[in-house]
Amino acid sequence: MTDDSIEPAELTADDLLVVEDDHFTAENVAIVTGGGSGIGRATAVALAANGLTVAATDIDEDGLAGTVEKAEDVGVAGTVETVVGDLTDDDDLERIVEEAAEFGQIRYLANIAGLQHIDPIDEFPVEQFDLLHSVMLRAPFVLSKHVIPHVEATDDGVGAIGNMASIHGHIATQDKVGYISSKFGIRGLTKCIAAEGDGTLRSFSVSTGYVKTPLVTNQIPDTAEERGISEREVVEDVMLGDAKVTEMMEPAEVANLFTLGFSKHGRHLDGGDLTWDGGHLSTY
Template identity: 65%
Template sequence: MTDPTEPPELGRDDVLTLDDARFVGENVALVTGAGSGIGRATALALAHNGLTAMATDIDEDGLDETVAKHDELDLDGTVETVAGDLTDDDDIDRVVDRAADCGQITFLANIAGLQTVAPIEEFPMEKYDMMQEAMLRAPLALTKGCLPHMREGDGGAVGNMCSIHGHYVTRDKVAYNMMKFGLRGLTQSIAAEGDGDVRAFSFSTAYVKTPLVTDQIADTAEERGISEQEVVEDVMLGEARVKEMMDPIEVANVFTMGFSEHANHLDGGDLLFDGGYTLTY
């Protein structure tokens, strides 16, 4: 039986490509969490659409693998990298400066995420602090740094990686739930102040085949006293109508669409791609 959490091999033809006047090498898309998973796929997809993708992550080896995958697939565009710790303000400033050195910052994809599985009574507050800094404070700080560049150019857009956990919550993930609800508030705040020139949107999925998801299966099984298979079938996919997790490239393709001229009226909204998870029963 095929492992439902195992992403398929990414192929060049899996990447959605769109004609867009702003999808050119002079324009930079800054992508966080680009050393693996959704962030890597998004950096590759945006580069293949002609942008200069500035991939950042705390994992330098992961960033090297992202560049290697770009070369292996013979994708178009350019992937530049800069390692950075999103809990460090100096690193955040350095990442934005590096992106600006490569061209006109036009797009920002806040994708980096962390997870901790524990009930509220046992939740380690140092984990909460780290998640809050990396998943909510950093997207605000990065937006603050990128906005002047976007306004100096022809505008731009900020895409925030949200989740079904930004619509409703599951147990034992209090910090993650709080961060994702907060990202929707950040998205709407950016839209309110963007005056239509700088758009913002969030993108909410159910479970995606990424290390963030697969790494929490064992912890969830232990916390709930069930098998890992039951975690996948009952906890992760039990409420969904589409009994299959999304692939990272499917998420990346939606970011591409959201940044494109085809989404000019997507401003402050949330794209709910969850296989019928939250709105059906």
């Protein structure tokens, strides 16, 4: 399906929220997973625009190179470093954090990497269910496990872990059991981190409606086939039909929520969820 309504706009400096924060400096590092495309790329650029050193990680080396190029085009105040890694490999997860620590003091972790698979439960491949949970729930747990000691070792223990959830971490639709169950789980992990963080190490989740990313656009044909409807009906009825704001979000808009959550302006956001859904969940 070719439609300007689902294609992201070119990311520019004007799209990015920039805030004053004493911790947003080059000495401090934010790890961003899924940094090679979509929301992960936008978040890496947004945090670098705020002066942080970003360790963007992805299995896609070319995608990471594109993120570095985009950061340079935007003219960020900080830097984007790259760490190629496989989120399904425990050794890689530990190495990602170790390499990120070489760039500075780790204070922030944005767990953004995501996958999707469309099938009803009785046909849903177990290996796909396991893969989605490995990338979107287990990896965030393992990365958090490795990142927390780095935050605790800072002079003031200030830092935050932000987790990409979804409106599908609040409600369920058909044919997405792997994605939805992992997103409900990531909200639980977020609350567990907050419970142990003592208020200086915070955690939060971000739940959006549909965003203009490859993860979303690539599922449109499969959803159309599974439901026996057109691709346009998937966008207009399935994805946006229950929302009051009937347009998809830009990746930069989601990235700005991570900037806000990591900043001093989010200091009372701890265990909670930033729900930016265009009225999808709360209106009818």
